[in-house]
Structures are given as structure tokens and as C-alpha cells.
Amino acid sequence: xxxxxxxxxxxxxxxxxxxxxxxxxxxxxxxxxxxxLLVYLVSVVPVLLLGLLVTSVLALxxxxxxxGRRELTRPQAQAQLVMWAAMSVFGAFSFDFGDTxxxxxxxxxxxxxxxxxxxxxxxxxxxxxxxxxxxxxxxLVVTLTAGRRPAAVPSxx
Numbered sequence: 001x002x003x004x005x006x007x008x009x010x011x012x013x014x015x016x017x018x019x020x021x022x023x024x025x026x027x028x029x030x031x032x033x034x035x036x037l038l039v040y041l042v043s044v045v046p047v048l049l050l051g052l053l054v055t056s057v058l059a060l061x062x063x064x065x066x067x068g069r070r071e072l073t074r075p076q077a078q079a080q081l082v083m084w085a086a087m088s089v090f091g092a093f094s095f096d097f098g099d100t101x102x103x104x105x106x107x108x109x110x111x112x113x114x115x116x117x118x119x120x121x122x123x124x125x126x127x128x129x130x131x132x133x134x135x136x137x138x139x140l141v142v143t144l145t146a147g148r149r150p151a152a153v154p155s156x157x
Contacts, residue, residue, distance in 0.1 A: 006071040008080050012059055015084060016052040020045060022091040030107045034096040048087075051137055055080075058144040076143045083136035090129040095122055 024040050064070045072080065095106035106122040
């Protein structure tokens with residue numbers, strides 16, 4: 001497990017940056033592109049960059065293990081991996097729209113057709129993946145900051 005927790009730490013910055021780009025425009029690989037690129041650029045991307053900067057700085061400035069190696073704890077690595085997975089899903093399943101009527105589209109719509117239940121599934125997938133991303137980020141921040149508190153020193157009474 002030490003190799004995994006170390007690898008997650010080492011991949012944290014490049015994977016975070018790649019996933020911000022994926023959330024912003026990854027759906028274009030599936031033929032889904034439009035005005036949401038601009039909307040995400042001024043709303044979602046800055047929030048992601050700030051949040052991921054916080055977790056990256058907290059993770060990379062943790063105290064090193066006795067052997068001098070830095071690595072995440074198992075809960076930290078799990079939270080980071082869940083967050084990456086949720087961001088990947090959000091980036092793939094985000095919908096988009098263009099300038100013309102009926103130009104709304106999404107990955108599931110491209111694959112399964114323009115049906116009401118497909119749009120409901122797309123919206124649900126986006127909402128759940130966004131919620132999981134936020135929950136995993138909070139869990140990661142909590143586990144990263146909990147490790148920074150000094151151990152309680154028993155008081156002499």
C-alpha cells in the first residue's frame with residue numbers, strides 16, 4: 001500500500017491539472033462542445049484550481065515519514081482517488097449547448113439518443129459526480145489537516 005500512497009502523492013499535481021482540463025473541455029473528445037466551455041472557464045475552473053491547490057499544498061508539505069519519504073496516508077489516498085474518479089465522470093458527462101435551437105447535447109445523448117430519460121440520466125450523473133467530488137475534497141482536506149495537529153501533551157495536574 002505504501003507504493004500506492006506514494007504514487008498518489010507524486011501524481012497529485014499533474015493529475016489535478018489534467019483533470020481540471022478534462023472537466024473544462026474533455027467532453028469535446030466525444031463531439032460535445034459549446035458555450036459551457038466559456039461558462040466553466042470563468043466559474044468551475046477557478047474553483048477547481050483553488051481547491052486542488054489547497055489540497056496539493058497541504059499534501060506536499062506534510063511531515064515526512066521517519067525514513068524521509070513523503071507519502072499520503074491510506075484515507076488521504078482513497079479520498080484523492082475518489083475525487084479523481086468523480087472529476088473524470090463529471091468531465092465526461094457534462095452537457096453543453098450551442099447558439100442554435102436544439103443544439104443541446106451530452107455524451108449520453110450522443111450515444112443513446114435525445115430522449116427525456118437520457119437527459120435525466122445525464123443531469124443525475126453530473127449532480128452525483130459533482131457531489132462526490134466535493135465530499136471527497138472535504139474528506140481529503142480533513143484528513144490532511146488532521147495529520148498536522150500536534151499530539152496532545154498530557155498536562156501535569
